[in-house]
Amino acid sequence: MQPPITIAGNTIQPGTRKSIELPIPSFYTHTSASMPVHIIHGRKPGPCLLVCAAIHGDEINGVEIIRRVLAHKTINNVKGTLITIPIVNVFGFVSQSRYLPDRRDLNRSFPGSKKGSMASRLANILMEEVVEHCSHIIDLHTGAVARENLPQIRACLVDDTETEALARAFGVPVIINTELRDGSLREAAREKNIPFLLYEAGEALRFDEVAIRAGVRGILGVMHHLGMRTKARKKKGYETVISQSTQWIRSPKSGILRSISPLGTLVKKGDLLAYVGDPLGEVETKVMSSIFGIVIGKTNLPLVHEGDAIYHIARYPEAEEVSNYIESYHDELDPLNDEIADKNNSLA
Secondary structure: OOOOEEEOOEEEOOOEEEEEEEEEOOOOOOOOEEEEEEEEEOOOOOOEEEEEEOOOOOOOHHHHHHHHHHOOOOHHHOOOEEEEEOOOOHHHHHHOOOOOOOOOOHHHOOOOOOOOOHHHHHHHHHHHHOHHHOOEEEEEEOOOOOEEEEEEEEEOOOOOHHHHHHHHHHOOOEEEEOOOOOOOHHHHHHHOOOOEEEEEEEOOOOOOHHHHHHHHHHHHHHHHHOOOOOOOOOOOOOOOOEEOOEEEEEOOOOEEEEEOOOOOOEEOOOOEEEEEEOOOOOOEEEEEOOOOEEEEEEEOOOEEOOOOEEEEEEEOOOHHHHHHHHHHHHHHHOHHHHHHHHHHHHHO
């Protein structure tokens, strides 16, 4: 049996689960504030996995992902420890903002300090009270407001076979090898040699059912890979091709954007992505892909200025294979297919 774990003065015994409130600076109204944390501490020793969301307060898909993971029927029997924080940036979440009240980005403030800005203090609390216990981390994100991302894993995979194995265990079709960003939780975890996955999917301030289901499945897949839980049933596996670089396609003109290519589309150099036209419809400019790859992000706002980023494309040497995987993966997770299956079963 593994020993108890203590977080913020709260001791959780092996074989139990507990919700705690991690104290953080109060609102200026003197209303107290806290970061919600739920810990499932298994009887048997094993990895300590942190799953956190809403470091950017308006990126709310991860909140629902964590809720569903905690409600999963197998989650009480974990080996090791699962720590979940559905809302890291409580202040941004309350105000439906990416940022903290002082407009700082929490995910550019790690590892933080006890005497710095609010962002720095929050980062320090998370590092000292939670990250110090962890052996692995999954951080859940979405695109920005009016910007949507295809479900994808971003990780620094250079000379890191363990992180690559975790990324493949998550099971999404798109894995991107990305550099670390200064001040990010991912960089701070790397300094401590903690394998770290960043999951991107959906859009800020929106629930995306496919993205949520993909996140839940991915977290459970990683837990299975780590030996924290048994896998319910065998699913068809795919050998995901890792993208080594991405590129933004920017608007050549200001105007009204009419998108042609949805997320997950396989595009070749010279393929048509969208049109940008004037309000009267008299002039339209084509937006063409400058590379071969998969559309992994796009703006949902049809009003663009010249130079705005409108399409994000991941470079792939075998993009057709990845495109086929994306299509079948989306079909598995699409809730509309649940309704079709239920209807067919009722008619059988």
